[in-house]
């Protein structure tokens with residue numbers, strides 16, 4: 001584990017905040033989508049991007065919660081440019097509706113932050129009959145990214161500004177099967193383990209960014225895709241797991257957890273900091289490049305996940 005205040009190559013550390021890692025960056029003219037913007041790390045991400053002048057579209061499943069967050073941010077950042085749009089990542093119909101509405105508004109898209117996440121805690125299927133952690137954390141974001149990619153490519157071509165895709169993963173990606181992802185077991189209730197289900201979806205977030213990188217480089221498109229672990233932060237993510245809730249409280253007691261402001265730092269760094277220009281297919285912790293488990297950098301697994309996700313989402 002990194003020592004809390006110890007700076008890495010980026011000159012930032014676990015104690016850096018989202019405001020600190022974006023200081024001096026002018027995001028005016030950029031447009032970003034942040035998923036899961038109604039709670040936790042997503043809220044602070046929206047606030048800091050808006051503070052830097054970015055037009056932020058909050059993608060939320062609860063429109064009332066989204067409107068409250070928007071109002072609270074506007075009280076602190078009076079000139080913030082924020083819209084709220086409905087998106088339920090666990091429903092492919094909702095993802096398709098969101099993307100169609102977004103694209104029909106002719107809004108450009110420079111930055112896509114795939115932040116939303118759930119730790120479901122027990123075996124549940126999505127509306128599309130896919131295990132809910134995998135459906136929400138990976139598949140919804142996979143479909144969303146694909147449906148917005150043409151817009152991002154156009155935006156980057158028209159503006160000559162690099163597009164950025166940021167996948168919020170987790171250190172938890174390490175705790176899956178030895179093979180990484182067991183595609184045959186994803187919907188198998190009899191073999192379900194709630195921690196492994198979450199971990200597989202978080203491993204998928206890294207593999208998704210890596211395979212995107214390979215494809216975008218092949219196409220010579222000016223869009224990067226990176227993934228990150230935000231740190232350990234007391235948020236609603238553990239709402240369904242009393243044991244983890246207690247563990248996080250304990251961690252907080254011994255001062256190892258981050259504040260929300262610190263928890264949003266790596267996301268905002270990857271979205272805006274000029275140091276990251278041209279960097280793609282990397283995994284970041286505390287605003288510095290880190291090493292995920294070896295399976296996360298397995299190109300064959302990334303390709304299998306891509307094909308598996310394509311077949312589940314009926315994309316070509």
Ligand SMILES: NC(=O)c1ccc[n+]([C@@H]2O[C@H](COP(=O)([O-])OP(=O)(O)OC[C@H]3O[C@@H](n4cnc5c(N)ncnc54)[C@H](OP(=O)(O)O)[C@@H]3O)[C@@H](O)[C@H]2O)c1
Pocket residue numbers: 035036037038039040041042059060061062065087088089090091115116117118136168169170171172229230231232233234235236237238
């Ligand atoms: N906190 C940590 O220690 C930690 C550590 C490692 C990784 N992470 C990752 O960080 C990201 C943000 O989590 P957080 O800690 O900020 O947790 P959080 O406070 O629970 O926020 C999660 C966000 O995701 C949204 N969401 C959940 N299911 C959704 C769905 N089906 N459709 C659309 N949005 C949905 C939630 O919306 P509602 O408010 O409507 O539920 C909420 O806005 C997650 O990807 C998580 O895996 C967190």
